Amino acid sequence: MDWRLNYDLVVIGSGAAGHHGAIQGAKLGKRVAAIEVGTSLGGATINTGTVPSKTVREAVIRAGSTSTNIADRIAQVASNESAVYANQFRRNGIDLFAGEASFISPNLIQVKNSDECTLIEGDRILIATGSRPAHNPKIPVDGVAVFDTDAIRNLPPPKRVLTIVGGGVIGAEYACIAAEAGAIVTLIERRPRMLDFIDGELVEALSYHMRRKGVMFRLGEEVDSVIRNSGGKVCAALKSGKPVWSDGLLYAVGRQGNTESLNLAAARLEADERGRIRVNDRFQTEQPHIYAAGDVIGFPSLASVSMEQGRVAVCYAFGEAAQSVPDLFPYGIFTIPEISFVGKTEEQLTQEAIPYEIGIARYQEIARGQILGDTTGLLKLLFHRETLRLLGVHIIGEGATELIHIGQAVMGLEGSIKFLLTTVFNYPTLAECYKVAALNGVNRLDYPGKPAKGVEYASR
Numbered sequence: 001m002d003w004r005l006n007y008d009l010v011v012i013g014s015g016a017a018g019h020h021g022a023i024q025g026a027k028l029g030k031r032v033a034a035i036e037v038g039t040s041l042g043g044a045t046i047n048t049g050t051v052p053s054k055t056v057r058e059a060v061i062r063a064g065s066t067s068t069n070i071a072d073r074i075a076q077v078a079s080n081e082s083a084v085y086a087n088q089f090r091r092n093g094i095d096l097f098a099g100e101a102s103f104i105s106p107n108l109i110q111v112k113n114s115d116e117c118t119l120i121e122g123d124r125i126l127i128a129t130g131s132r133p134a135h136n137p138k139i140p141v142d143g144v145a146v147f148d149t150d151a152i153r154n155l156p157p158p159k160r161v162l163t164i165v166g167g168g169v170i171g172a173e174y175a176c177i178a179a180e181a182g183a184i185v186t187l188i189e190r191r192p193r194m195l196d197f198i199d200g201e202l203v204e205a206l207s208y209h210m211r212r213k214g215v216m217f218r219l220g221e222e223v224d225s226v227i228r229n230s231g232g233k234v235c236a237a238l239k240s241g242k243p244v245w246s247d248g249l250l251y252a253v254g255r256q257g258n259t260e261s262l263n264l265a266a267a268r269l270e271a272d273e274r275g276r277i278r279v280n281d282r283f284q285t286e287q288p289h290i291y292a293a294g295d296v297i298g299f300p301s302l303a304s305v306s307m308e309q310g311r312v313a314v315c316y317a318f319g320e321a322a323q324s325v326p327d328l329f330p331y332g333i334f335t336i337p338e339i340s341f342v343g344k345t346e347e348q349l350t351q352e353a354i355p356y357e358i359g360i361a362r363y364q365e366i367a368r369g370q371i372l373g374d375t376t377g378l379l380k381l382l383f384h385r386e387t388l389r390l391l392g393v394h395i396i397g398e399g400a401t402e403l404i405h406i407g408q409a410v411m412g413l414e415g416s417i418k419f420l421l422t423t424v425f426n427y428p429t430l431a432e433c434y435k436v437a438a439l440n441g442v443n444r445l446d447y448p449g450k451p452a453k454g455v456e457y458a459s460r
Helices: 018-025 043-047 050-063 069-091 149-154 169-180 200-213 303-317 346-351 367-372 400-412 417-423 432-444
Strands: 001-014 031-037 093-096 102-103 108-112 118-129 131-133 146-148 160-164 182-190 216-219 223-228 234-238 244-246 248-251 255-257 291-292 329-334 338-343 356-364 378-384 388-398
Touching: 001 018, 018 031, 018 043, 018 118, 018 255, 031 118, 031 346, 043 169, 050 118, 050 149, 050 169, 050 338, 069 378, 131 149, 131 367, 146 149, 146 182, 149 169, 149 248, 160 234, 160 244, 169 182, 169 200, 169 329, 182 356, 200 216, 200 338, 200 346, 200 367, 200 378, 223 367, 291 303, 329 400, 338 367, 338 400, 346 388, 356 432, 378 417, 388 400, 400 432, 417 432
Parallel strands: 001 031, 001 118, 031 093, 118 291, 146 248, 160 182, 160 248, 182 216
Antiparallel strands: 102 108, 108 118, 131 255, 223 234, 234 244, 329 338, 338 388, 356 378, 378 388
């Protein structure tokens, strides 16, 4: 039987962007419908990507190796998080529809599952269908010896030797997890360095740690083909002529937007070759009433950013004031050790001819660093030489993804390192790094010039 229902807002997808967009619509007093094709709410964030991979990371760090109960732990955490989403939808009066969504017209969506077909009309529509691992015909993913990054949910027995193709965020994170679990890892990346959007000093430090764990880097290399021999071993043949043999290969290059089944043509929309939908700075598509947010619109494809995009898109859709500051979005890279940053890098400040100075605190100087046994981490502050305004914070080490938010708050309030110089932090904590780095940075202003006017400080 066909049912036809009308809503103020229809959200396609229940991942990070869809979840926050639907909740925001409900908070604005709108009648909201959410459509989810999967068996669990939360999209890739909860079921195949962010939450599962971070769960494995924590298990590996705590246990020192992969254990047989990791899959059970992933299932438990994902199930709990999905239940939280379902409860929030219920509390906010959001109607949830299970099935595959496709446009019939710019305002009309068909939701089809094995039991019924429902027609849903929306005054406003938010496309938040997320993404999935991109595939390459040269690298045949079979789920046995060659995997994509969704395989983390059904983790196979530990591989003794592993090849990872792709030195982006996901590839770097998985390489660290595998190495920590005892695998011999080769990371292949076609660019001359991995994670080229991150501060170079932090990437150098991460590379050092990864090499100490036995990771072999093949930078500036590209895979030409992948074959399996009769014994089940996998060979990645590089364009340079080098063969890389392993027990298993993980392909971690790029993501593909989930738009094929949407029938975008009926909505008079189209996606690019990577399945991404183009939007303006208000997350509006070429159809004024249709918005898109999250991985389906491309970079940066971070769960935290997708949540914010979904919320802001719905505010714009209903003419509500929305304040968001993309320049202050924090980046969290859950490698081992983890990396986090906010604001400008040294490379960007140099290109923009902004006079900056650096303040550094090393975990080995901090009592908490010694207590935790992390004596190689560091926190770097970038600040304007004349105004002392904080321009960027870059951290590698234990707790980096939590610690970053102090710097983010100072920057959001347009603060300077004067605040950090006079603030008392709990002792012993890693937060003390901010004061040590601020002192280190201001001390540098003595050479060859003088401290900024009105700044009093003591050496450390």
